[in-house]
Amino acid sequence: MADTKIKIKNLHKAFGRKIVLSGVNLEIAKGESLVVIGGSGTGKSVLIKCIQGLITPESGSILVDNREVVGIDEEEKEKLHSKMGMLFQGGALFDSLTVWENVAFDLIENRGMGKKEAKAEAVRVLRSVGLASDVADLSPSELSGGMQKRVGLARAIASKPEIIFFDEPTTGLDPIMSDVINNLIIKSVKELGATALSITHDMTSARKIADRIAMLYKGKIVWEGTVKEMDKTDNPYVCQFINGCSDGPIKVEV
Ligand SMILES: Nc1ncnc2c1ncn2[C@@H]1O[C@H](COP(=O)(O)OP(=O)(O)OP(=O)(O)O)[C@@H](O)[C@H]1O
Ligand SMILES: [Mg+2]
Secondary structure (H helix, E strand, C coil), X not given: CCCEEEEEEEEEEEXXXXXXXXXXXXXXXXXXXXXXXXXXXXXXXXXXXXXXXXXXXXXXXXXXXXXXXCCCCHHHHHHHHCCEEEEECCECCCCCCCHHHHHHHHHHHCCCCCXXXXXXXXXXXXXXCCCCHHHCCCCHHHCCHHHHHHHHHHHHHCCCCCEEEEECXXXXXXXXXXXXXXXXXXXXXXXXXXXXXXXXXXXXXXXXXXXXXXXXXXXXXXXEECHHHHHXXXXXXXXXXXXXXXXXXXXXXX
């Protein structure tokens, strides 16, 4: 790959006897938007946490900008995190802080920005995701789910990260609000020129935001390709997943 941003090689991670990742290989180009699809509990969130250096895999390699992430010390981890933004599954906003304080958290805590400047910047970023300035002083608990997602997105992009992770960005939203969030994701990623790694079960969202899609199953990437290729593939895992069939090679334990 010409300009690789993230390169994952033969990644293994288990929790006790539970094997989650068993040889993941994945490359993401600079400026690319990759979506990882896969069933609940297949290890999508674990994969993101490995790339962020929050979970240490048993073996394998993760290169970000050609630098190894596995086994890095705290100082290097901080440097790594300063390149990254994240929209968390379930929002994960701090209810004890106002909306603007959530958005400006990293700017104040890690980048030494003064409060006044950080608030102005937070209000600007909030506006870019369609939230008026009067939302800035509210508590996250006073917002609807769709508004909380927008605040989460604003927080993820506020420090202008090079890499953004979106963990289930549309979960719990109605189809129209999902589309609004998808469009905001595309716009924000483009404006920043960022590399995006998203994980979702929402195929409408995946189709919309992905340059490329990869499917995780039983600890491995079992398929990858463009949306066009996905619609033509006869890969049984992909076909079962995108058509939402209980019959097929993917067995769900009930
Ligand atoms: N810190 C942890 N300690 C022990 N087990 C964990 C830990 N984190 C994740 N797991 C296990 O790893 C597996 C994968 O979890 P993960 O959260 O990555 O799933 P997921 O693909 O993101 O699922 P979902 O789509 O439901 O969010 C699960 O079986 C989970 O219980
Ligand atoms: Mg998850």
